[in-house]
Amino acid sequence: MNLNVWDGDLLEQMPGYGEYLRKRRKEQGLRIGDLTDRQISSATISHIETGKKRVGIEKVRYYCSKLGLEIEELPRYLLKERKQKEQTAEETMLFLQWVEFIFYSLGVQESWRMLRKMKWPDGDFFAMHNHFFRGKCLSAKGKWEKAFDQFQHALNIIKRNPEFLSTNIAASICYEVAQLYFQQNQIHKALEWTDRGLSFFQENGQRKEALFLLLLSKANYLERLMRTEEASAITESIFTYPLRVSSDILLRAFALKARICNHNQQFEEAIDLTKKGISLAQSEGKVDRCFELMVIQASSFKHLGKIRLAEICFATAAKFETRIASPRLTALYHKELGFLHLMTDQIQEGKEHLNRALHLAEQMNDLVSRYEALNALGEWSIQQNEMEEAVKYFTEAYDLMENHGYSRQEKEIALKLAKCFEQLGEQQQHQHFLSKYYQSSTEFIQHHDQSVSQS
Numbered sequence: 001m002n003l004n005v006w007d008g009d010l011l012e013q014m015p016g017y018g019e020y021l022r023k024r025r026k027e028q029g030l031r032i033g034d035l036t037d038r039q040i041s042s043a044t045i046s047h048i049e050t051g052k053k054r055v056g057i058e059k060v061r062y063y064c065s066k067l068g069l070e071i072e073e074l075p076r077y078l079l080k081e082r083k084q085k086e087q088t089a090e091e092t093m094l095f096l097q098w099v100e101f102i103f104y105s106l107g108v109q110e111s112w113r114m115l116r117k118m119k120w121p122d123g124d125f126f127a128m129h130n131h132f133f134r135g136k137c138l139s140a141k142g143k144w145e146k147a148f149d150q151f152q153h154a155l156n157i158i159k160r161n162p163e164f165l166s167t168n169i170a171a172s173i174c175y176e177v178a179q180l181y182f183q184q185n186q187i188h189k190a191l192e193w194t195d196r197g198l199s200f201f202q203e204n205g206q207r208k209e210a211l212f213l214l215l216l217s218k219a220n221y222l223e224r225l226m227r228t229e230e231a232s233a234i235t236e237s238i239f240t241y242p243l244r245v246s247s248d249i250l251l252r253a254f255a256l257k258a259r260i261c262n263h264n265q266q267f268e269e270a271i272d273l274t275k276k277g278i279s280l281a282q283s284e285g286k287v288d289r290c291f292e293l294m295v296i297q298a299s300s301f302k303h304l305g306k307i308r309l310a311e312i313c314f315a316t317a318a319k320f321e322t323r324i325a326s327p328r329l330t331a332l333y334h335k336e337l338g339f340l341h342l343m344t345d346q347i348q349e350g351k352e353h354l355n356r357a358l359h360l361a362e363q364m365n366d367l368v369s370r371y372e373a374l375n376a377l378g379e380w381s382i383q384q385n386e387m388e389e390a391v392k393y394f395t396e397a398y399d400l401m402e403n404h405g406y407s408r409q410e411k412e413i414a415l416k417l418a419k420c421f422e423q424l425g426e427q428q429q430h431q432h433f434l435s436k437y438y439q440s441s442t443e444f445i446q447h448h449d450q451s452v453s454q455s
Contacts, residue, residue, distance in 0.1 A: 022049035108140040128157040168207035170200040194218040212249045226408035251289040270300040331360035411440035
């Protein structure tokens with residue numbers, strides 16, 4: 001380069017030269033103090049490397065010479081450096097794409113092994129991805145506290161770099177953290193994080209699936225709290241949303257909407273939804289979703305008194321039970337089949353299925369599934385005129401709901417306990433749970449009104 005045209009203004013046109021010189025110094029194992037002398041101070045070297053303060057061309061030239069390069073060579077080195085960074089970034093993003101694919105297809109162990117072997121490039125952008133994927137893996141391994149720490153690190157990086165919101169990793173992290181709280185039966189915390197994720201979501205950003213995962217999770221949490229009107233509205237929005245929705249999200253939405261319809265005694269609509277869902281699940285080869293929808297459909301037929309059709313659904317679902325990985329779906333199957341047996345006076349078979357559902361719910365620490373199984377066993381005990389046994393099941397169910405803020409279920413079970421104690425002639429307990437029933441009813445109405453006003 002012609003020295004006559006090389007001046008300080010050209011330095012301004014070469015962003016990153018200070019960072020490159022810093023890297024070069026470190027590669028040589030030198031500290032700033034090793035390079036200071038009468039002509040250049042440690043402060044000047046620091047200003048050159050950080051770019052926080054403008055330094056004259058001659059000082060930069062002198063510093064370059066101490067690192068063994070000519071200032072005229074800087075543009076060539078910087079171009080080479082930039083191309084290398086671009087290549088590294090492209091390779092890293094491709095690697096992350098495969099890590100995520102392996103996470104969902106081969107499991108957490110292989111993806112965790114890949115992450116630990118990966119040499120990450122410098123910079124917040126890659127650090128954010130590193131913490132995010134580590135959090136996902138740790139969560140899948142059941143190491144919830146460590147997972148939360150990784151997610152929090154990623155969120156802190158995004159807070160420092162708001163432009164990273166367009167990746168929708170912040171929204172995805174909120175979904176993951178909500179799931180962590182849900183697995184720990186802190187459903188109200190899960191709802192808070194879901195709402196936080198929805199506020200972070202960037203419609204024109206990446207990872208658009210995060211929106212539907214958040215919406216579906218929120219609807220699921222609300223349905224479990226028996227806030228079915230809100231849950232139904234959210235689920236309906238998924239079907240009508242202008243963005244493309246994956247088949248898995250649609251199938252989960254069909255199942256959730258059908259469950260809500262059954263709860264609201266809209267059994268014909270539930271059957272129509274399950275038929276559409278089963279058709280989609282069959283075409284996509286989604287055995288788990290097909291199994292779930294068949295069980296929900298069986299429940300709809302049972303409520304309509306179409307016992308033979310319900311039995312056909314259960315008999316078909318039974319052929320797939322050994323292929324179902326989710327204990328939640330297996331618990332749902334045994335609970336609903338238990339109900340059917342009770343309706344058809346197959347008392348012992350009904351109790352066996354309900355106990356199986358309860359055992360599975362306890363294994364996975366699923367509060368609502370435990371509640372539903374205990375509630376069903378309480379109903380079974382009443383049917384057998386075993387009031388004290390019913391009280392035992394209902395009391396356990398009541399304690400679960402009261403301790404975790406499920407006011408709607410708490411209200412329903414309090415009334416059943418009041419009726420049981422009335423039958424047993426225990427007036428004090430009867431009045432106690434009748435009072436609990438009215439108290440829970442008031443709290444539920446107040447909470448519902450507050451939720452409606454906020455929405």
